[in-house]
Amino acid sequence: MASESPDSLGLGLDEPPQPAKAQPYRVLARKYRPQSFDELIGQDAMVRTLGNAIKRDRLAHAFLLTGVRGVGKTSTARLIAKALNCIGPDGQGGPTIEPCGVCEPCVAIAEGRHIDVVEMDAASNTGVDDVREIIEAVRYAAVSARYKVYIIDEVHMLSKNAFNALLKTLEEPPAHVKFLFATTEVNKVPVTVLSRCQRFDLRRISAEQLAAHFAEVAEKEGVEVEPEALALIARAAEGSARDGLSILDQAIAHGADGVTADQVRTMIGLSDRGAIRNLLGLLLAGDAQGALAVVKEQYDLGVEPAALLRGLLESVHGITRAKVGGAVDPAQSHEEREAYADWASRLSYAVIHRLWQLLLKGLGEVTTAAMPLEAAEMALLRVIHASELPDPGMLMEKLASGEAVPAASRAPAAPTAEEQGTMLKAPPSFAGLVDLLTNGGKPHLAQMLHDFVGLVRYEPPALAYRPLKQLAGDFERDLAAALKALTGTNWTVEASDGEAEPPLLEQEKMAADALRQSVLEEPIVKAAFEAFPDAELADYTLKDTRSA
Template structure:
């Protein structure tokens, strides 16, 4: 009696467990797993190629399915297994009714083995596969080995696998799935047909989730579907798991606020208002809003990432406008960001993004994330308006050209230059005899005008002195022979004469000499020591003597074998030669 009752009790427990197993809940990701190529979402480039290969009976012995998690790699491998072994196959549309299809779907087929590469990494595991692969399938057309996360295999395991991939039996097909194909040896890659799976676009994820919700009888709005799809980051399996979680959290009516609460999301309006305060450089309000975020209990790492996304979106809108393929946002939010982007330049936004980006990862590691973010907010609000680099370069060129032209002795001289320019504009005849002072002012006017039209030429003229300006001839002396040679170059000289003609309203001639500072020193000596003729003469003789000495030494240096060899070695040119007395 005891034994009979015990047997009955065991039988009852087994039936209860079995009944419970049959009635247990199956998650959405498993229940709605694609069973045909038509049901695969977002991988048309893969399914089309595989279909054509099956129809043409071009079945390869090894397939590598690569891509991020949750986008259908293992699912496609199982569909391929059914397509190859279906009793009506090989076919692109496995029936799902025959014994082979049912066994493969339930994971009970002896000829289709799924192996986890992460937990079977050793060479012994691969040798066992290699030994079993020699035998014919038990009841199917092909014997298939699906190895997930194949990149986790050891080097020895890959070497053991290589032999069978080189000369595979006709009845064996390998399918490798991986998220990191770059870790697989090239010898393995070269023996596989590789299919790269892409992240699934948000609209397609939304469409798939909507159809699942309709079948399940779940009421969910478009905003909630959009939030779940964005959070999944291209993974349909992650999106289905989030939908499952949202249904468990909200019941039959899934609302946006419930999903935000479930995921610990921050109200996007609060982030937008914070961004507005940041761009307005309102430090006090920005820090108060950050404090509100902290008090709500939002994960600050998630907040930092969300804020980075806002900075990215406003940068793209500023540069490209509202482009749906680049900015996946509600129309109202995109328009608000477009209005906000008018407050700052693109260069400022670029600096803000760079500063925030460099600090996002540190939020999770620091012991004081709130203080860290406060300081980072102050940093990005301290960014000053920046001029574009092209404008800065143009400004520098203008300043460098004008630096040697501007004479700021007094306002009277400035007014004189302006008056002389007005005279020139009225086509004054400069061929008439003019006083030396008038010539100097006239030449300053030309140099100032040249600095605006051609800063480079004006800069060269800044290294010399006007000797004489009479009739149609400009006599000019350079402080350095190098600059004299530059003005004598044909192209540059043509350009100078063209500029002179435009300014003086007539054809001019330019006589350039490299006599250094002789004339300049004579004139200076005359002004400073008027009446002291002997001293002036001594200074002139000394100046000419030094210049002659330097000229001779320069010629000697340029003809020196050592100098030539040094210039050869360093691929350089001699720009200047300095004498001892100059150094002193």
């Protein structure tokens, strides 16, 4: 008797239907990786060059793809491998810039399982042994593809010996082998390798192209994203499609019913643009208390002080572009553009540039400071107090027109008795300064000043001179140090092109010549030369004719 199945006996033991296995989630950066050159954004020049090379059968044996992270270096390398090995839907095609994507080589390369397309990560395979495996394998023909392709990512991580081992094969590879190198730091790749490769510099993708690409991705994912949020993500991506897609992926997970600009700002730590405009308005109005209150409020909300100053710098840049009539930034809201236009009409270029320099200096200080919040507050207070300083251009105009320039509100403090005592040690004349150096154990510096320097200005503790010959590069530093040691005060020593006195040596020669000439003019000396025409004045001694 044949055995009966359990369900035929009516016991209800039949196997329940199994649910379909859910596909694991793939992040957007992997899901929307370009599968054809048409999907590769922002690299039109490279695609055109490769297309022409394939059509004319002028393919190089090695390509080097360089650029910042996330612009498509590895994706381009895989697309080139597809283009070289595509056989078309009918199996009769040749190399093409438009691979079909459905033939066996295209599908296998896209899935990363083609036996003749070898990807190697140089970051984890840095040694000469890893390269030796490639050298031994290139001798054998491809198994099923037209070309055997080696894709080496982050090639700059290879060791020096590994690069040297690869050089000969890279210079004269077999006809069936192509090398595709990708790197973010091309300066670390040896010149001997660069000279053997055809190099493509993949450019940063513009914010407009990234925003349009992210909008397409959001539409395919069925997610509503505000245009301003897309612009913010594109700006934060800094030209990298992968970075932008990662931020978009995070923003979609962050938002429940959609992605808004406020959510993106909160997520990536950007300060509120309205708060930035408010803070900038307080700075321009000179309201120190209000500005510090806004800084503290933003800090409590989680905005880093450096991000706050970067936002102020972006606003100043936006004002400058509005003043010169630059193109409209799609990431700016209508209120933001109106505020920038208003400030641009009221602020001069000098004020804008001074504001930019002060904020830029403040950002550098905040980035390196041990206390970023305090450093940011001090930087913004410096911006406010700088508005009280007179404009250098206006001062020059007043001086040129002869107008009186207002003095400083506070007179400089009088020197202390100790400072006066040290100043009294300075010699009253330049010649006395030279004697001081001679007697103070600095004869070489004294000789330089005596023989080869013309005096422009001597106002202790300041000395301006004009060199009559090339002096040592550290002459000023050594002279200032020697004078400080001898006089006890800091000296300012500088070379000048102004009108200068003759050097002391020349002055002494001129004085000696004048004295000699005065001796020759004496009547008794004239009479002696008339009596002895061939005589010469060898030496003379002057008698003191002053009365006692």
